[in-house]
Amino acid sequence: MKVLVTGGAGYIGSHVVRQLGEAGHDIVVFDNLSTGYRWAVTAGELVVGDLADEAAIEALFSRHQFEAVLHFAANIVVPESVANPLKYYGNNTRNTLNLLKAVQAHGVPYMVFSSTAAVYGMPEQTVLTEDLPLAPINPYGASKMMSERMIMDLAAASDLNYVILRYFNVAGANPDGLLGQATPEATHLIKVACECVTDQREGMSVFGTDYDTRDGTCIRDYIHVEDLAKAHVMALDYMAKGGSSKVLNCGYGRGFTVREVIDVVKRKSGVDFPVTETARRAGDPEALMADNTRIRETLGWTPDYDDLDTIVGTALAWEALWQKKKAGHNE
Ligand SMILES: NC(=O)c1ccc[n+]([C@@H]2O[C@H](COP(=O)([O-])OP(=O)(O)OC[C@H]3O[C@@H](n4cnc5c(N)ncnc54)[C@H](O)[C@@H]3O)[C@@H](O)[C@H]2O)c1
Numbered sequence: 001m002k003v004l005v006t007g008g009a010g011y012i013g014s015h016v017v018r019q020l021g022e023a024g025h026d027i028v029v030f031d032n033l034s035t036g037y038r039w040a041v042t043a044g045e046l047v048v049g050d051l052a053d054e055a056a057i058e059a060l061f062s063r064h065q066f067e068a069v070l071h072f073a074a075n076i077v078v079p080e081s082v083a084n085p086l087k088y089y090g091n092n093t094r095n096t097l098n099l100l101k102a103v104q105a106h107g108v109p110y111m112v113f114s115s116t117a118a119v120y121g122m123p124e125q126t127v128l129t130e131d132l133p134l135a136p137i138n139p140y141g142a143s144k145m146m147s148e149r150m151i152m153d154l155a156a157a158s159d160l161n162y163v164i165l166r167y168f169n170v171a172g173a174n175p176d177g178l179l180g181q182a183t184p185e186a187t188h189l190i191k192v193a194c195e196c197v198t199d200q201r202e203g204m205s206v207f208g209t210d211y212d213t214r215d216g217t218c219i220r221d222y223i224h225v226e227d228l229a230k231a232h233v234m235a236l237d238y239m240a241k242g243g244s245s246k247v248l249n250c251g252y253g254r255g256f257t258v259r260e261v262i263d264v265v266k267r268k269s270g271v272d273f274p275v276t277e278t279a280r281r282a283g284d285p286e287a288l289m290a291d292n293t294r295i296r297e298t299l300g301w302t303p304d305y306d307d308l309d310t311i312v313g314t315a316l317a318w319e320a321l322w323q324k325k326k327a328g329h330n331e
């Protein structure tokens with residue numbers, strides 16, 4: 001298929017682009033390189049541009065007859081979204097609208113959208129099904145919920161089919177060390193811990209130890225980025241075979257506490273970096289895990305890397321390589 005990948009130079013998008021290339025798709029990446037990197041695009045053509053630029057989007061869609069759009073481009077830092085909400089409604093919601101106008105005008109039949117467990121907010125239950133009411137508690141989650149809704153409404157009014165993937169906590173890296181999370185000023189737990197191992201940080205904090213969990217810290221469902229990437233390739237195959245529009249959780253259905261994750265990073269690396277216990281971070285739900293029944297049944301998806309040691313091992317290997325790489329690459 002001829003596919004457009006927005007945000008394909010970023011962490012998750014770059015892993016998906018690589019798998020799409022291996023599956024034989026014809027790829028165009030559109031990315032403004034704000035948090036992505038030229039070197040991360042290992043298949044297809046990179047067009048540097050911004051989704052705020054409607055003329056650039058129109059030119060892109062006029063040049064290529066896309067059969068599918070995979071939309072990753074977004075800002076993703078929850079605390080930043082609280083401090084600067086309009087940046088998130090602008091880049092995540094309005095710029096998705098810009099993209100959808102072109103999808104509609106050019107009759108693109110298939111769309112895969114990167115959504116998030118943040119759309120669920122602070123649910124009562126800890127294992128989440130896709131049918132729960134959406135109640136995001138921060139502008140990041142709200143900006144993604146609004147994008148989901150626009151895609152659903154456009155699909156109802158046209159021939160567009162979509163798969164909306166709600167990612168839980170994405171981590172790890174391609175095992176061969178070619179790709180990984182290079183996001184500047186990362187806030188994600190496993191990335192932060194790996195930066196402690198490689199001396200890019202002196203230490204880290206555990207945000208809250210008084211949660212009602214097995215060790216008092218928050219529980220999350222960490223999914224390896226290669227398993228998540230596979231879900232995107234399978235989503236395209238599913239739609240191409242006539243599958244109907246779906247919203248699918250992406251997670252393993254089990255969780256680890258913050259302390260458990262840090263312990264694995266220390267054990268795998270052999271580095272005992274300083275950890276400080278601090279107050280809860282605003283807006284953190286106690287425990288979030290995916291009910292993944294629907295993605296297994298709909299796509300036939302099964303994970304290959306469902307093991308925290310493997311996730312952390314690949315993240316650590318990448319971090320060591322990335323530190324060396326960084327000096328030579330600004331883009
Ligand atoms: N990382 C996670 O744990 C996680 C969890 C849930 C959902 N997601 C979603 O997955 C997607 C990818 O996240 P990521 O972790 O790879 O982040 P990332 O920052 O590495 O990737 C985002 C990419 O989009 C590009 N981009 C941003 N704004 C753009 C614009 N206006 N025009 C063109 N390109 C633009 C960036 O340069 C970057 O390459 C996002 O939509 C995010 O909301 C991520």
Ligand SMILES: O=c1ccn([C@@H]2O[C@H](COP(=O)(O)OP(=O)(O)O[C@H]3O[C@H](CO)[C@H](O)[C@H](O)[C@H]3O)[C@@H](O)[C@H]2O)c(=O)[nH]1
Pocket residue numbers: 076077078116117118167168169170187188189190192204205206207208218219220258281284288
């Ligand atoms: O230095 C840190 C970083 C994180 N945490 C804790 O570790 C857990 C995971 O935090 P992350 O920041 O890694 O991830 P979140 O669960 O907050 O959110 C991530 O997953 C969500 C989906 O579940 C959204 O998609 C969101 O974009 C993405 O950042 C939280 O309890 C957090 O408080 C720490 O204790 N110390």
